[in-house]
Amino acid sequence: MTTGIDLLLPDPCYDVPTPRGAFGTDQVCLDLRLFSMSENTLIPVNARRATHVKPRFGSSPEECCVTGHDGVVTLRPFLRKLTQLVQLQSGDADAVELLQFKIAQVARQRDAIARGETVSYLYVVLEGWAARYSLRPDGTRRITGFLLPGDFCGIHAVCHAPMDHAIVALTDCTLAKIELTQVEALVSDSPIIGRALWYAKLIDEAILRTWLLNSSDAVRTLAHLLCELDARLHHGTEIEAGPRRFDLPITQEQIGDALGLTSVHINRCFRHLREAGLVDIGQGRLTIPDVEALRKAAAFDPTYLHWRGDGSGRR
Incomplete structure (x- = not known):
């Protein structure tokens, strides 16, 4: 090669x-x-x-x-x-x-x-x-x-x-x-690879639609985005008891640019989630003490990500 x-x-x-x-x-x-x-x-x-x-x-x-x-x-x-x-x-x-x-x-x-x-x-x-x-x-x-x-x-x-x-x-x-x-x-x-490429673009559209639908509640919108990133980064990994940690190398300003919120508002939302015991963040790493609890608070359903074996019926 x-x-x-x-x-x-x-x-x-x-x-x-x-x-x-x-x-x-x-x-x-x-x-x-x-x-x-x-x-x-x-x-x-x-x-x-x-x-x-x-x-x-x-x-x-x-x-x-x-x-x-x-x-x-x-x-x-x-x-x-x-x-x-x-x-x-x-x-x-x-x-x-x-x-x-x-x-x-x-x-x-x-x-x-x-x-x-x-x-x-x-x-x-x-x-x-x-x-x-x-x-x-x-x-x-x-x-x-x-x-x-x-x-x-x-x-x-x-x-x-x-x-x-x-x-x-x-x-x-x-x-x-x-x-x-x-x-x-x-x-x-x-052809199966061509199908995968177009599936990926359909998922991009589904993600953007979901961001727009969640825009009415800032705290839940942020929680939902964190669940989405966690799901994308840990696809195929079973949700186990105990905290889950991963790098989150993006700024509050960049998160705000994605959600249509100011960095000040994002900071307040993070503080709300932290005080509720749903997330903790420091030195570029996000900790989710209980993934299922955060998903419940965010009303997060990962089926819109349309992964193989997610129960959507697609193979």
Whole structure:
């Protein structure tokens, strides 16, 4: 498998290791060959191996792991996402793992895809959190979806249509860029994967509809969003007695942009949930003492996420 890597660096350099802490990791070792770039320009660089050590962002070590045992970057988060949606055969999984792709490292608060851009790649989040967003006429931002490891964007490329929204990295992100021609060939050879891609987009729409329906009660809306993120990050994990903890590497302002609330209002809602003993948050980690209690308070029903085996009748 051949991969490429896009890096944003200020000066031309040769085989220079990435500084500690860059791109959401404590250490990134890149086996690079000779390359050069101009200031503030993304230039494809041929690379074979990338070993990520102790990632800072993500929900768990498994979801942050984007390398195989031999150190080669893989599409494992994407494959895991597809298997949540449909029953893949071994040949389908092999086809996904054999896809060629480039790696793009996007720093937090930078756009990975701009509104109006016509993309020729399917972008898959391998590491970090990103979001879809649009700007209102007054310049304020509305987030319309969170992208977690395994999620993808840029499906507009299928219709050769410009993006009607933008994608921003909420944390330092590692993205895989898969050329549209490969995606089209994959779907042609494996229709079940095409079905999974469209299921994923239908789920995106269902999530957005649910956000809109919950907008009448700020505290319940926040509780529902936290339940949704917990369900997405822990799909396939049984709810056990005792607290559940996971990284929540997004700010109250970003949560407010998603729910149509100010960061001050989000802070009040968090305080209300904390005083009720439903959540606790500190140092970028969310603790849910009792998942079922939070779900009950939020009136959360995960069936709108339409995962395989969720009782919705879809396979």
